[in-house]
Amino acid sequence: MDQRRLEYLQRILNSRVYDIAIESPLDRASKLSARLDNDIWLKREDTQPVHSFKLRGAYNKMAHLSAEELARGVICSSAGNHAQGVAMSAQRLGCDAHIVMPVTTPKLKSDAVRALGGKVVLHGESYTEAFAHAVELEKQHGYLFVHPFDDPDVIAGQGTIGMEILRQHQHSVHAVFVAIGGGGLISGVAAYIKAVRPGIKVIGVQMKDSDAMVQSVRAGHKVALNDVGLFSDGTAVKVVGDETFRLTSELVDDFVTVDTDAVCAAIKDAFEDTRSILEPAGAMGIAGLKQYVAEHQLTGQTLVAITCGANMNFDRLRFVADRAEAGEEREALFAVTIPEVRGSFKRLCETVSQRDVTEFSYRITDGDEAHVLVGLSIKNRSEVTAICDSLTEQRFSAISLVEDDLAKEHLRYMVGGRSSVCGSERLYRFEFPERPGALMRFLSSMHPNWNISLFHYRNHGADYGRILIGIQIPDEDLSGFQEFVETLGYRYTDETANPVYHMFLR
Template sequence: MSEVKQATDEVLLSGADYLRNILRAPVYEVAQVTPLQNMSRLSARIANQIQLKREDRQPVHSFKLRGAYNMMSQLTEPQKAAGVIAASAGNHAQGLALSSQQLGVKATIVMPRTTPDIKVDAVRSFGGHVVLHGSNFDEAKGYAEQLADQHGYTFIPPFDHPSVIAGQGTIGIELVQQNGHLDCVFVPVGGGGLAAGVAVLLKQLLPEIKVVGVEAEDSACLKAALDAGQPVTLDQVGMFADGVAVKRIGSETFRLCQQYLDDVVTVSSDEICSAVKDIFEDTRAIAEPSGALSLAGLKKYVELHQLKDQQLAAILSGANLNFHGLRYVSERCELGEKREGLLAVTIPERPGAFLDFCHLIGGRAVTEFNYRYNDDSLANVFVGVRLMQGQEELDGIIQDLRKGGYPVVDLSDDEMAKVHVRYMIGGRPSKPLKERLYSFEFPEYPGALIRFLKTLGSHWNISLFNYRNHGADYGRVLCGFELEDKDLLSFTSHLRELGYHWQDETENPAYKFFLAQ
């Protein structure tokens, strides 16, 4: 495998070295200077001037083009003649394919079989040769490295290389030119290439500008590395914001982020969905989840630190969204903005009980009401309530209900309730069961569900099953099994053999309210 040497194999580059390399990066041979757009609606709502760096306006709808082209432009003629290879689930692949087309270099991109067609087709449209292999990025990367060794390709990493970092850092130059009075810039973090490049550039030129990295809560590899003092590998990463679903921060990107970032904030999937909606309402652009990540972090940081009258910028890093994924975003954005609350409420089983309950809600809009007759005395209902004043209002509703004699549990942060239970109300078993409940995430590719059922369903009776396609490249399943205590050790062993992310949900309150016997 032909490689451009890593910074970790040489003398480490200084901030001044990176500044020089960023200023010399020839990215504008293929990339665009993207606008820094005002977000007037959001600015008025949170009392700060918010601007959005529109990297979705690049030819490949992502910033990744900058780093890929900068590294490829520095290859030797023999390396260009041999060709390049990369592993990517989307944005890096498209940046590499277009760079290869521009430079006349053969490019092979290994993509997981779970990659949405829109991203595979985009890579092919730029002339890239796509190889579909594996069910996740790590498997795709391993195969790409194997092919590189076999054919002498140069491996182009997605983030952890000085040339890639310098290419991404050109965004920092544009930010300074477009608004030299920024107080803080929020940058999404996956492998850390964008955050490292922007932070090292800004701190060389205008060190008074704060740079804050933003991570998804379920793939916060930078935060884990900062806590440990060195890069560590996460056991699992969530796939909703797939563009930042990285288990381990890069070595060089970590060094730079640790030195130059001022702070790091993590956000939930619901908060990301809310930011997608904010971007659409202000710009009519539709960001992919990882593209809206930094704006979600900006909003959370403003709330945590009570910022007022500041000039803040977030980077919209990409817009390669599978359209059907908007179904999930639209369902969850109100929860992320604390504009909807989900409650499990026990009401008496009698005529007029629902009307009395609505009176206690106080005229607020009920967004969802799920109920099925259970017995002659009490009923458990799943209720969604529209909120105007966030968590404080929801706390007041809960207090009023309890004063009115209605037992209530807040399910607004219960992932299983939001993904599965709200679609399954009334599914109690008609006979006694020794049941345990598990949630699973598995890749959306042909045969994944069959593998799941062959590994588990042929050994233990499945007593409950819920799956709903959210348009993502991974599936979420809720599954109940009839299990005796003596079977748990063997069952857990089969779960490990399966290799999918799983969680025991047997004690989940939503399950006990609506599905358990």
């Protein structure tokens, strides 16, 4: 073992993280293990007092400062989790903490820093811009800078996670999966694991739109990104550290890059096994593990993912829930063209009736064709071609939107609009029990003279489904339609007089 590796091993063994941090549990993910046919373990750093591993490195750095240095006050730049670690450490050590955070930082994190006594300064769109401003303030006021990742004491503090994993699981481990932003976590974990049990693989995981470390290692020098994706704000780093680049290049075995959908699916996986809600950066290790298993067709191996944070903004959950099914390859979205004639929509529903429908969006037009957005549950991506083929056999034109971010992020919520041929249309909202056949029962019971002119359905995972439906009903049939909906027994609301309907859809 060379001198520098020995130095890091000594630093890790002598870290003072346990003055403030806990030894986080290593929990087996039983549901994920069964699904992936491997033994999956989660290192639960989301259970730390600030719901992130960052507390370890921040406190270890600050605990080694002299009383004179602490009296000057500390400053750091952070997207949120390091900031909370510095703020809590400063509170414990009795010094001032000045925290520069990007303006894109979730409010949950900035509020948490203020609650811990940190003095927050919002500046810049990314970590890199916040970092540059923090350096300016450091020079102006003489504060001591606590780097979020490129500092030996910070790296050593994070390395205690690797020490705990090997102590908690003393049997064979094939690989440990670690999220990478600036590289402090993976540098510390790899430094310990490769010193003690070098046969265990350390796999780094980055977002595809924030992969500065992957690009740097492959290029053999540090690469600065022009832009970074902000979904995983905790890993949105344009330039990695000098020391973290050196350690990662030397010690990390492989890398995986994952996309937003995969991370959303991993957040759902963690919730199903632990009932905890991870932030995107916190779920990246799971997403990378799943992708690595699929790419290498691993079975029967022991794999560990570090769930490194759980500071999730509540208002992000809707987006995560929508994208998780796509990330898990459990939902496929299609654009289907059908002839604009009576019965076509019902025939489309019959064609896909053997699958769980997750979404239908349709609006009558003044042409010969209609375009319908259809979401269907699938077991894996290979079923998409078969679904397109079955729709083609019924003389429908179908386009898969599985890889289309425009459709998944925006179009699915915007289809519809006004129609010049929606005369005698009435608009209703229905709630019906979410069970197989409920939708077809509704369509099959309708009188053939009633034409569907608008339809929207989205599966929300509840016990009941919600449908918005426009129906063209002749005036003389209104009493018959009223009898029809009463017979169905589904809860409904007549929205025909709703002013929003007349503003945007009528």
